[in-house]
Amino acid sequence: MPRPLAAADLVASARAGSPRALARLISAIESGHPGLPEVFAALPPGPGAAHVVGITGAPGAGKSTTTSALIGAWRARGLSVAVLAVDPSSPFTGGALLGDRIRMDEHAADPGVFIRSMAARGHLGGLAAATPQAIRLLAALAYDVILVETVGVGQSEVEIAGAADTTVVLLAPGMGDGIQAAKAGILEIADVFAVNKSDLPGSHRTVREIRQALNLTVRADGTGTRPAIVPISALDGTGIAELVAAIDAHRERAAGTGELAARRARRARAEIEALVLRALGERLAPQITTSAADVAAGRMDPHTAAHAIAEAILARRP
Amino acid sequence: MPRPLAAADLVASARAGSPRALARLISAIESGHPGLPEVFAALPPGPGAAHVVGITGAPGAGKSTTTSALIGAWRARGLSVAVLAVDPSSPFTGGALLGDRIRMDEHAADPGVFIRSMAARGHLGGLAAATPQAIRLLAALAYDVILVETVGVGQSEVEIAGAADTTVVLLAPGMGDGIQAAKAGILEIADVFAVNKSDLPGSHRTVREIRQALNLTVRADGTGTRPAIVPISALDGTGIAELVAAIDAHRERAAGTGELAARRARRARAEIEALVLRALGERLAPQITTSAADVAAGRMDPHTAAHAIAEAILARRP
Numbered sequence: 001m002p003r004p005l006a007a008a009d010l011v012a013s014a015r016a017g018s019p020r021a022l023a024r025l026i027s028a029i030e031s032g033h034p035g036l037p038e039v040f041a042a043l044p045p046g047p048g049a050a051h052v053v054g055i056t057g058a059p060g061a062g063k064s065t066t067t068s069a070l071i072g073a074w075r076a077r078g079l080s081v082a083v084l085a086v087d088p089s090s091p092f093t094g095g096a097l098l099g100d101r102i103r104m105d106e107h108a109a110d111p112g113v114f115i116r117s118m119a120a121r122g123h124l125g126g127l128a129a130a131t132p133q134a135i136r137l138l139a140a141l142a143y144d145v146i147l148v149e150t151v152g153v154g155q156s157e158v159e160i161a162g163a164a165d166t167t168v169v170l171l172a173p174g175m176g177d178g179i180q181a182a183k184a185g186i187l188e189i190a191d192v193f194a195v196n197k198s199d200l201p202g203s204h205r206t207v208r209e210i211r212q213a214l215n216l217t218v219r220a221d222g223t224g225t226r227p228a229i230v231p232i233s234a235l236d237g238t239g240i241a242e243l244v245a246a247i248d249a250h251r252e253r254a255a256g257t258g259e260l261a262a263r264r265a266r267r268a269r270a271e272i273e274a275l276v277l278r279a280l281g282e283r284l285a286p287q288i289t290t291s292a293a294d295v296a297a298g299r300m301d302p303h304t305a306a307h308a309i310a311e312a313i314l315a316r317r318p
Numbered sequence: 319m320p321r322p323l324a325a326a327d328l329v330a331s332a333r334a335g336s337p338r339a340l341a342r343l344i345s346a347i348e349s350g351h352p353g354l355p356e357v358f359a360a361l362p363p364g365p366g367a368a369h370v371v372g373i374t375g376a377p378g379a380g381k382s383t384t385t386s387a388l389i390g391a392w393r394a395r396g397l398s399v400a401v402l403a404v405d406p407s408s409p410f411t412g413g414a415l416l417g418d419r420i421r422m423d424e425h426a427a428d429p430g431v432f433i434r435s436m437a438a439r440g441h442l443g444g445l446a447a448a449t450p451q452a453i454r455l456l457a458a459l460a461y462d463v464i465l466v467e468t469v470g471v472g473q474s475e476v477e478i479a480g481a482a483d484t485t486v487v488l489l490a491p492g493m494g495d496g497i498q499a500a501k502a503g504i505l506e507i508a509d510v511f512a513v514n515k516s517d518l519p520g521s522h523r524t525v526r527e528i529r530q531a532l533n534l535t536v537r538a539d540g541t542g543t544r545p546a547i548v549p550i551s552a553l554d555g556t557g558i559a560e561l562v563a564a565i566d567a568h569r570e571r572a573a574g575t576g577e578l579a580a581r582r583a584r585r586a587r588a589e590i591e592a593l594v595l596r597a598l599g600e601r602l603a604p605q606i607t608t609s610a611a612d613v614a615a616g617r618m619d620p621h622t623a624a625h626a627i628a629e630a631i632l633a634r635r636p
Contacts, residue, residue: 306593
């Protein structure tokens with residue numbers, strides 16, 4: 001049995017600004033704690049007023065440095081910022097290596113900044129279920145900006161970053177060039193491209209390649225608006241003001257076209273679907289394990305096994 | 319309505335060696351065709367005798383070139399080879415950019431080689447559901463080696479590659495160094511590391527960093543056996559014979575310790591779970607969409623919504 005949650009107290013403490021209470025609530029979300037429904041019932045419903053910004057890109061593109069620079073820019077404007085660094089979990093240990101390290105040190109002592117790395121604890125759809133819940137919690141706690149950082153070329157990670165109000169795709173010369181970006185399927189989800197390490201020689205080429213690749217790509221929002229491409233150098237702050245302006249401009253445009261509302265509805269749908277399927281997956285685990293033994297031994301094929309389990313549930317009549 | 323499948327005919331043609339019939343069956347798997355249960359019922363059950371090898375690594379590490387070199391080595395030994403190149407799908411277009419391109423040309427005309435890129439068609443857990451089914455199909459068609467290539471630092475992709483009999487993690491100097499590998503959570507799943515572009519100056523450093531990172535990592539199989547680290551240069555074939563030997567040695571060891579059987583049972587379990595949850599997700603889609611509108615409008619919280627949907631199903635009694 002997990003330790004009980006004292007949901008109402010934790011929510012009250014988190015609303016009063018306790019980072020410990022907030023951290024505890026996010027841990028509960030990661031682990032799918034049975035007390036979560038009580039937590040969410042104690043929070044105001046609805047998406048809140050926060051701007052949810054996703055940032056994704058290949059490992060090594062400089063996401064942590066860029067995140068740190070963005071935090072600085074938002075803080076300078078007096079906005080509170082929460083960062084969720086979504087780590088791919090190891091399917092074997094269930095542990096997040098990133099979570100053990102302290103990152104973005106310069107903002108660690110700022111009470112207007114909350115930084116947390118999140119991992120899926122090995123269950124199917126873990127990140128897909130946990131991330132939108134954590135966003136919902138932070139929005140209810142009135143953070144102005146919620147930045148979701150994903151190590152992002154995977155299907156789950158692309159989906160998570162793509163579910164933000166505004167999605168920033170971060171590239172760097174020589175490693176995340178246009179063709180590789182196309183491979184990773186991230187061209188369609190970018191609202192803003194940031195090309196980091198713009199002092200490096202290959203930087204112009206990367207910008208050109210993205211532009212060319214975008215010419216071949218049908219945009220998801222159907223408006224024909226091309227995403228901005230902003231050269232930055234996150235280490236020394238070059239281009240960060242322009243990046244923040246591009247992020248704000250996207251949000252304003254998306255609010256005007258109805259795209260923002262559509263994304264939030266999609267996010268709610270994905271969140272509910274993940275929660276429903278997780279609950280069903282947990283309750284059906286014994287049946288699935290039994291059938292897996294039959295399938296592995298060659299006594300049954302997996303479709304017959306799955307069909308039997310799904311139909312036994314769906315065919316019931318109240 | 320999808321075009322009917324003529325399952326028995328297609329299976330017979332595929333068993334007789336028709337690549338068109340096989341391609342059609344894999345398309346059916348990708349799209350979750352309703353005729354699939356009939357296909358699998360027509361195939362011999364059980365995992366077959368194929369060696370399922372996963373290969374994963376960051377974009378740009380040289381997976382396609384390495385795959386091509388491995389195909390050449392296995393073909394030289396008279397083994398038939400099937401390659402599944404798993405692309406991350408775009409959550410917006412549902413299309414695989416990779417799928418449009420012809421890769422690994424030199425093997426395209428060889429009847430002992432089947433190459434296919436696979437994409438998840440936008441549905442939750444799509445790759446998780448489709449890949450093991452495609453593996454099962456290819457194994458039933460008596461391919462000797464099934465190579466599953468994933469663009470791999472994402473949660474889904476790592477899980478897919480990690481579910482192989484033997485998992486190869488491909489790194490390249492300067493882009494997939496030890497620390498980044500740890501970030502991506504792939505240290506624990508590697509049975510064999512291949513360090514590509516071993517002619518580049520940073521190659522020794524990459525090998526050293528992996529070795530150091532492995533010293534800090536608890537291995538999943540609990541045997542204390544360290545994965546081999548093989549420097550290769552896929553373009554000119556350097557180290558490919560050693561890589562094949564390391565892959566074979568791993569399989570032999572895994573068969574001896576029972577690890578191979580355990581992995582196959584896990585794969586069957588994941589396959590059944592994905593099929594069950596997809597079936598349930600499809601049947602529950604209308605309820606989920608209705609609830610999402612309530613949640614997005616702030617009339618309900620997502621846990622209450624999900625609980626209501628899951629319990630309405632689970633609480634029924636026959």
